Amino acid sequence: xxxxxxxxxxxxxxxxxxxxxxxxxxxxxxxxxxxxxxxxxxxxxxxxxxxxxxxxxxxxxxxxxxxxxxxxxxxxxxxxxxxxxxxxxxxxxxxxxxxxxxxxxxxxxxxxxxxxxxxxxxxxxxxxxxxxxxxxxxxxxxxxxxxxxxxxxxxxxxxxxxxxxxxxxxxxxxxxxxxxxxxxxxxxxxxxxxxxxxxxxxxxxxxxxxxxxxxxxxxxxxxxxxxxxxxxxxxxxxxxxxxxxxxxxxxxxxxxxxxxxxxxxxxxxxxxxxxxxxxxxxxxxx
Numbered sequence: 001x002x003x004x005x006x007x008x009x010x011x012x013x014x015x016x017x018x019x020x021x022x023x024x025x026x027x028x029x030x031x032x033x034x035x036x037x038x039x040x041x042x043x044x045x046x047x048x049x050x051x052x053x054x055x056x057x058x059x060x061x062x063x064x065x066x067x068x069x070x071x072x073x074x075x076x077x078x079x080x081x082x083x084x085x086x087x088x089x090x091x092x093x094x095x096x097x098x099x100x101x102x103x104x105x106x107x108x109x110x111x112x113x114x115x116x117x118x119x120x121x122x123x124x125x126x127x128x129x130x131x132x133x134x135x136x137x138x139x140x141x142x143x144x145x146x147x148x149x150x151x152x153x154x155x156x157x158x159x160x161x162x163x164x165x166x167x168x169x170x171x172x173x174x175x176x177x178x179x180x181x182x183x184x185x186x187x188x189x190x191x192x193x194x195x196x197x198x199x200x201x202x203x204x205x206x207x208x209x210x211x212x213x214x215x216x217x218x219x220x221x222x223x224x225x226x227x228x229x230x231x232x233x234x235x236x237x238x239x240x241x242x243x244x245x246x247x248x249x250x251x252x253x254x255x256x257x258x259x260x261x262x263x264x265x266x267x268x269x270x271x272x273x274x275x276x277x278x279x280x281x282x283x284x285x286x
Contacts, residue, residue, distance in 0.1 A: 007118030013094035019063035087166035117142035
């Protein structure tokens with residue numbers, strides 16, 4: 001660890017960690033993903049379950065979406081590792097706990113977590129304090145996006161091999177970026193080694209979402225704006241595919257919420273499933 005000032009993660013990262021923990025607490029088995037590590041890092045006050053944004057019923061579809069995207073990405077990482085891809089990059093890593101939850105898989109990879117310097121310093125400190133430590137194959141890559149740092153240059157400085165393929169994931173980030181910034185990111189990905197796979201979530205226009213979740217999405221939109229990080233970009237699947245095709249990749253796949261529901265939530269008795277036409281996934285291969 002360096003001497004960077006540790007800064008606690010933002011409210012969005014904390015909320016995602018708490019939702020993942022809530023999934024294991026209140027939703028019936030089988031759990032889509034089991035993550036009790038993020039909440040140990042956050043160490044919230046005992047009354048965290050009483051927060052309005054933790055209400056088990058109101059947050060049901062949102063935590064389903066969070067665990068579905070995490071499971072899909074980790075399944076993809078595992079499948080691609082079996083095909084010989086051994087670099088995994090998490091853009092905007094926040095409180096991701098893959099390295100601690102899946103050590104048998106992660107130990108065969110080089111895992112690069114990209115995030116703001118202060119947040120990373122805080123996370124490293126908490127990992128050590130909580131007794132998890134930091135293995136040699138887990139690399140923290142501090143990138144000051146506001147200062148215009150190149151995340152690829154910082155990756156290389158941390159040991160990333162641009163001549164070898166990688167799995168790169170970005171979840172819950174695209175809505176904060178302009179269309180131009182998203183295109184620029186795809187163009188950067190396209191310069192990497194053949195077979196590199198990039199997995200990114202994106203938000204559909206709110207009016208397309210299931211009516212019962214639109215209120216929650218509007219609240220999230222308002223909260224993001226009030227905190228100074230407004231939602232900027234929404235895309236229909238057709239618009240996202242067209243944007244990706246502007247850059248050119250060997251393979252493009254859109255993964256809908258319905259596909260995730262069929263894959264991870266079939267035959268559940270509690271009705272848990274991600275909302276339709278809200279957050280979905282695009283997968284591209286160089």
